[in-house]
Amino acid sequence: MRSLLLLGKMMAEGADERQIVLLASGAAPSLARCGYAQVVLPGDTGPRELAAEIAGLGPSGGPVRVPGLEHGWAWPLRQTEDPLGHLVVGGPAEFSGEETFLLRALAQQTGDALANRRLHDQEQATAATLVAVNDRLRGTVEALRRSMDIHSRLTAVAVSGEGQDGIARAVHDLTGLGVAIEDRYGNLQAWAGPDRPSVYPKEPPACRERLIARIAREARPLRHGTQVVALAHPQGDTLGAIVLHDPDQRAGEAELMALEHGATILAMELARVRSLAESELRLRRDVVDELLGGTDEESSLARAMALGYDLQRPHRVVVVEGHGRVRDDDAFFQAVRRAARDEPAGTLVVARREEVVLLADSEPDWEHLRRAVLRELGGGRARMGVGQRCEQVGDFPRSYRQARLALRLPAQAEWDDRAIRFDDLGVYQLLVGIEDLGEIERFVQHWLGKLLEYDTSRGSELVRTLAHHLERGGNYELTAKSLIVHRNTLKYRLQRIRQIAGVDLGDPDVWFNLHLATRAWRTLEVLRASR
Template sequence: MTSSINGVREQLATFRPLLALSMVMTTSGNEDEILRLATAAVPSLGRCRTTGAYLDGAWRQVGPIGAPPEADLVAARIQSLGDRNGPVLVEGYDWSWAFPLVGLRGNAGHILVSRETEPEEYHQFLLTVLFQQAGAAMANARLHALERRIIAIHDRLTAAAAAGEGPTGIATAVHELSGYPVAIEDRYGNLLAWAGPGCPDPYPKVSATQRDKLLKPAVRSAGAVRSNGRLTAVSQPGHQVEGVIALIDPDGTAGESEQLALEHGNTVLALELAHQRALAETELRLRRDLVEELLAGTDAESAASRAHALGYDLSRRHRVLVLTQGRRHRVEPDAFFRAVQKATRITQVGSLMVTRAGNVAVLADTDHNWEQFRTAVVDQLGGHGSCRVGVGAPCTDPPDFPRSHGQAQLALKLQVTTHAPEQVTKFEDLGVYQLLSEIADIGSLESFLHRWLGSLLDYDASKDGSQLVETLASYLDNGGNYEATAKALILHRNTLRYRLKRIREISGHDLSDPDTQFNLHLATRSWTVTLAMAEAPPA
C-alpha cells in the first residue's frame, strides 16, 4: 500500500512541473524556444532522449539534436503516420516513438524520442501529454506569427497604395515582403511593372488563346495558383480580369507567407486597377463630351473652359479626321474605336476622339503623315482590318471645328462614292470636288446637272439596276479608256459598249466632242458631290 502511494506521489511530482512547463510554452511566442523547452524535458520523463525533430517535411536542428541515422527511411516512416503517433525504427535503440505536434492549424511535424528499452506506460503517457502541449503552443505561436505577418503585409501594401505608387509600388512591396521577383501584367499580358532581378527583355507574351488557358485555373480558384514556374493571382474586381500579379518561383519554393503577401498584393492591385479604370473612363467621357460639343458648334468660352479642366490646349491648330471601316474584314465598332485610340497614341496624332454614326472622329492637334496613321490603325486591327480616312481643313478656333468635320465627312464620302481604294483623302486635295462642294448657289448646280445629265438620271430612276450615269462618270474619269473603265466597273467590254451606246441615244450627246466631254465630266463630278453632300453635308 505504501509503495502504491509513493508511486502516485512520484507521478504527481512529475506531472506538476509538466503543467508548469506547458504554461511556459503556451505563453511563448517563439517556435524555436518551444521546441527547446519540450525536447529539454524529455530526459526527465523516463530517461528518454530526443533523437530527431521532423517538422514541415524536413529535419530541424534543435540545439544539439539533428537528424537520426538513416534519416530518409525514418522520415518516410514518420510521413506514413500522418497526424498519429507510432513506433519508428532508429538504429541503436530498441524503442523509438514519433509523437505528433498537432494544433488547431494541423500537424506541424513529429518529435522522435528513443530509449535503449521501452519506457513504462506512465512515462509514455507523460511524453504524449508533453508533445500535445508543445503542439498546441506551436500552433499558437504560428498563429501569432501569422497575425504579425499579416499586419506587416497590410501596413506595407497600404502605404504603397496611399502613396499613389501604382502597380510599380505594389510590385516593389510584394517583392520586399516575399523576396521573390514580382511581375504585374494587364489583362492582355503586357508588363505593367516588375520588381526584383531577372526581368526578361523582351518580355514574353503568348497568344490570347494561350493566355486564357493559363488564367482559367486562377480565375476558378479565386486565389494564387502555380503554373509555368510562377505563383499567379488574378485581379478581378468585377466580372472582367483587370490584371495579373505573379511571383517568379521556378523551383516552387514559395511558402504560405509568400503566398499571403502575393494575395494581399493582389487585393490592393485589384483596387488600384479598378480606380485607374474609373479615372480613365471618367476622363474618356469628359473628352468625348468636349469633342461632341466642338463638332456640334459650341461657343469658344465654353469649349475653352471644358478643355482647361482636362488640361488640354485647345488653342493649337487642329484638323478633324473621320475614320470608317471598309467593306472587308469589318470588326465590332468598339474594337474599331480601340484600334483608332491605340493608333493615335502610337503616332501621337491626338487624344480627343468620339464615335459618331458608326465612324470615329479624331481631333488631330498637328499635321502628320496621315497614311502612316491609317496604316497604324490597320495594324491594330491585326493587319487584316480595313480603314478609310477623311481629313478636314485646319481650324484654329472652336467655331471652325464643325466646318472641318463636315469637310472630313465629305472627303470620306467622295472616296467611297468614286470607288477609290481604302486610303486617306484630304479635303484640300479634292480639286474640282472641293470647288463644287463650296458653291453657295445650289440651284445653279442643280440646273447644270439637269442640263447635261437630266435624261440619264431620269432613265436610271425609272429602270431598276440601270447605272448609266455611274458608267459615264467612270468612262470620263478613265479618259475614255475602254479597258480601264471595264476593269473599274467590273464589266465585260461588250456590256460597256452597249451602255455607252444607250447613253448617246438617251442623252443625245456626242461623247467624242471635247467640249461635250468637259461639261459631262464636270456634271458627273457635280453629281458625285451632290450624292456625297446628301449624306455628309459640310457644316
C-alpha cells in the same frame, strides 16, 4: 476602399476575436444595402437551416436563405477547404458588383485578422505551457510576423497611391520572386525583381480566356506552368492579373498570402484608374461634342483647360472610319488613338457613332497616319477625311463638316481607301461650296437626266459606268477592271449611253461637261445623305 483597409488594420492591431467579429458585422451595412450581417464561426449556435446551407457551400461560398430578406450570400473568411467561418449578409435585393467586391474584401480582411489573432493566441499559450516546442513556437511567431508584414506593407502601398509599379515591388520584396502585373489580355504593365524577359511572353487570346475562367471558377491563385497567377477583378470584371514567376516552385503559404493580398490591392487600384479614365473620357467627349456642334465656346475652353489641353492652337478635324479583320469598335478606337499618339498627330480622340474623331494639332503625313492605324489593327480597312485648318474655336464645326465630306466623297466615287484632305478635293471642293444646290441639280439634269431616268426605270448603272470611264480618262482596260465587267460589256454600255443621252464622247467640250456633271451628281448624293 481606404476605409476598408483601415478597418483591416484595426482588426490586426490588438483586437481580440470577439472584437474582430463585431467590427466586421458592424462594417457590412456601410458597404452594402443589407438588413442582416453576421460573422458565423464553426460551432456557433444559430438557425439549423442556415448552418446546414453554409456546410454545403464550397470554398468560394455561395447563396443562402436569410429569413425575411430576398437575397443572402455567405463569403468564406478564407478560401480554403476548411474556412475559419463565413460572413453572412442578407439584403432586400441582389447586391451590385461594387457591393459584392467590397463584402468579399471585408470577408478576406476578417479571415486574415482572425487567423492572425489565433496565431497570436496560440503563440502566447505555447510560450506559457509548452517550453519543449520552442522550434514550433519560433515558426508560429515568424508566421505571425510575416502575416503582419504582408498586411502592413500592402496596405501602405494602397494608401500611398504608388500604383501598379509599387504593388509589384511590394509583392517582390515580400516573396523574393519575380512579380509581373498584366492587363486582362496578358500585356505586361509592371515588373519587379530579377530575370525580366526581354520579350514578355503572351498567350493566344483563347488560351488566356480559358485561364481567366479557370482561376475565376476556383476563386484563388493557381499555378500555371512556371507561374502562379491571381486575378484582380473588382465588381466581378477581370481587369488584370498579378503573377509570381516561380520556376523552382518555391512559393509556399506565405508567398501565396502575399500574392492574394496583392491581387486585392491591385483590384482596388485598377478600379480607381478605370473610374478616372472613364471620367476623363466623358470630359473629352463633352469637349469634342461642344466644339463640333459649335454650341458653347466658353464652356469648351474651360473643359479643355481642365484636361490640360490648349484649344487655341491651329487644329484640323480628322474623321476616321474602318474596322479590323474582326469588327470591334473599341479596338478600332484604340488603334486610332495609339497611331495619333505615336506619329504624333494629337491626343484629343473620341468615338462618335461609327466614326472616330481626332482633333489634330500638327500636320503629319496623313496617308502615313492612316497606314499606322492599319498597322495597329493588324489589317482591315481605314478611310480618313481631313478638314481645313481651324484658326479659332469657332472654326471646328466647319472643319468637321469638311472632314466628313472628304471622307464620303471618295467613297461615293468608289476610290480606294486613302487619306483625303478637303483642301485637295479640287472641283468637288468648289461644288460643295455652292450654296444654291438647285443650280447644281439643273446642271446634272441637263447632262445626265436621260441616263438617270433610264437607270431608275431599268435598274441599270449607265451613270456609274460613265463616271468610271471619264475618271479613268477613257481607258477601256482600267474602266472594265474598276467596274468588274468584261470589256465587251463596257463597250455595249458606252454605246447605249451615246444613244440615250445623244452625246458624242469624242467631243472635248462634251467630255468636260459630262465629267463635271458626274462629279456634281456624286457631290449631290453625299450632300443629301449628310443632311
